[in-house]
Amino acid sequence: MTMALEVRAPAEQTEGTRSQILRWLKQVGDPVAENEPLIEIETDKVTVEVASPGAGVLREIVKGEAEEIAPGEVLGRIETPVSAAAGTPGGVAPAAPPVEKAAHTGSYVSAETSRHGAMAGANNANGAAGFAANRSSPAVRRLLNENALDPATLHGTGAGGRITVEDVLAAIAAGKGGAAATVSAPASSDSSGPSRRVPHTAVRKRVAEHMVQSLLHTAPHVTTVFEADMTAVLAHRSKHREEFAARGVPLTLTAYFLQALVDAIRAVPEANSRWTDSALEIFESMHIGVGTALEEGGLVVPVLRDVQSRDLFATAAGLNDLVTRAREGRLVPTDVRGGTFTISNHGVSGSLVATPIIINQPQSAILGIGKLEKRPVVIEVEGEDRVMIRPRCYVTLTIDHRVMDGHQANRFMATFVNRIAGWPM
Numbered sequence: 019m020t021m022a023l024e025v026r027a028p029a030e031q032t033e034g035t036r037s038q039i040l041r042w043l044k045q046v047g048d049p050v051a052e053n054e055p056l057i058e059i060e061t062d063k064v065t066v067e068v069a070s071p072g073a074g075v076l077r078e079i080v081k082g083e084a085e086e087i088a089p090g091e092v093l094g095r096i097e098t099p100v101s102a103a104a105g106t107p108g109g110v111a112p113a114a115p116p117v118e119k120a121a122h123t124g125s126y127v128s129a130e131t132s133r134h135g136a137m138a139g140a141n142n143a144n145g146a147a148g149f150a151a152n153r154s155s156p157a158v159r160r161l162l163n164e165n166a167l168d169p170a171t172l173h174g175t176g177a178g179g180r181i182t183v184e185d186v187l188a189a190i191a192a193g194k195g196g197a198a199a200t201v202s203a204p205a206s207s208d209s210s211g212p213s214r215r216v217p218h219t220a221v222r223k224r225v226a227e228h229m230v231q232s233l234l235h236t237a238p239h240v241t242t243v244f245e246a247d248m249t250a251v252l253a254h255r256s257k258h259r260e261e262f263a264a265r266g267v268p269l270t271l272t273a274y275f276l277q278a279l280v281d282a283i284r285a286v287p288e289a290n291s292r293w294t295d296s297a298l299e300i301f302e303s304m305h306i307g308v309g310t311a312l313e314e315g316g317l318v319v320p321v322l323r324d325v326q327s328r329d330l331f332a333t334a335a336g337l338n339d340l341v342t343r344a345r346e347g348r349l350v351p352t353d354v355r356g357g358t359f360t361i362s363n364h365g366v367s368g369s370l371v372a373t374p375i376i377i378n379q380p381q382s383a384i385l386g387i388g389k390l391e392k393r394p395v396v397i398e399v400e401g402e403d404r405v406m407i408r409p410r411c412y413v414t415l416t417i418d419h420r421v422m423d424g425h426q427a428n429r430f431m432a433t434f435v436n437r438i439a440g441w442p443m
Contacts, residue, residue, distance in 0.1 A: 023096040074098030161186040237418035241373040244431040250441040273334040282434040307357035321357040365389035382421040388412035
């Protein structure tokens with residue numbers, strides 16, 4: 019005798035997001051083991067796996083791929099022996115807890131599944147190909163699997179020979195793999211010339227919608243631009259970098275920016291808020307999202323919580339943990355939730371000024387940090403103007419003009435750059 023176990027969507031869901039089925043990892047009729055990854059669910063902020071609530075055979079798929087789902091909704095049913103479901107009243111299992119995987123925003127990624135790792139490991143008898151694939155990101159493993167590519171045939175251009183998304187796409191464009199047609203462009207009907215198509219993921223489409231909604235339909239964006247003198251910060255960093263390293267923490271410039279943000283937010287609390295129809299909700303805690311570029315492309319914004327309660331070392335340690343796990347694909351959904359303010363250090367890739375940086379709704383402001391470079395500036399010394407070389411960078415604050423006016427934005431920025439310029443030794 020058998021009974022049916024219901025597979026349900028996770029009851030907990032990030033506020034302000036929608037969820038949809040990204041893919042089923044099993045087909046109707048396939049045997050499944052208890053706690054085996056069964057479904058990948060994708061929102062605009064995170065991808066998670068839903069595990070099987072019991073052992074048996076997948077008999078029904080209620081919600082198919084790309085369908086919108088609600089928290090707790092029935093997604094499918096598993097036929098299982100009565101003995102396996104004896105502890106469940108009526109033979110109906112509670113929702114299977116999600117297996118939380120790497121959180122990604124705006125990048126071509128999916129949850130890392132044991133199935134993909136197993137397939138990658140089986141690609142080469144001596145295990146070398148499996149090792150190469152398992153060292154790659156979830157996005158790479160997904161592309162390898164979908165296009166029937168053997169990682170042993172690819173030359174990785176990433177750090178330590180790691181295979182990147184670009185390496186896989188180049189192989190697909192060159193005609194390798196069994197599913198290259200899924201990304202190959204049809205013959206062009208105009209004179210644009212040869213091209214290739216990379217299908218949008220659900221995450222990429224959601225992020226695009228989020229950006230358009232933020233800029234065009236939600237918040238009137240205004241940006242103010244200041245310049246920060248980094249002389250004092252660089253001197254402090256040079257003096258204390260080895261001390262931090264000896265304690266296992268790299269001392270990055272972003273840690274200083276986060277600390278300076280605490281002063282700026284205290285001066286203008288409205289920057290750490292959320293607009294609602296009835297009131298402005300100003301947060302006491304400073305949970306700051308840090309835009310982090312991923313090696314295979316895209317961006318993730320992990321949140322460093324309670325920055326106002328951290329000193330420079332604790333800030334640097336927490337930041338290093340988040341960024342490391344983000345780039346290794348080890349973030350969990352809680353790492354990208356609850357941000358009250360965001361910083362984008364776009365200067366690390368050479369950008370001088372980026373404006374407007376789109377506000378990460380439902381936040382009210384976002385800080386941009388430009389490239390650090392030596393510049394000639396006029397400085398008054400003992401009553402005389404002198405041209406001196408100083409390390410400086412442009413900083414921008416993009417605000418929701420419903421929340422703040424220009425004078426508040428300028429007071430925020432003045433506090434921020436003065437904190438940077440006057441960093442004590």
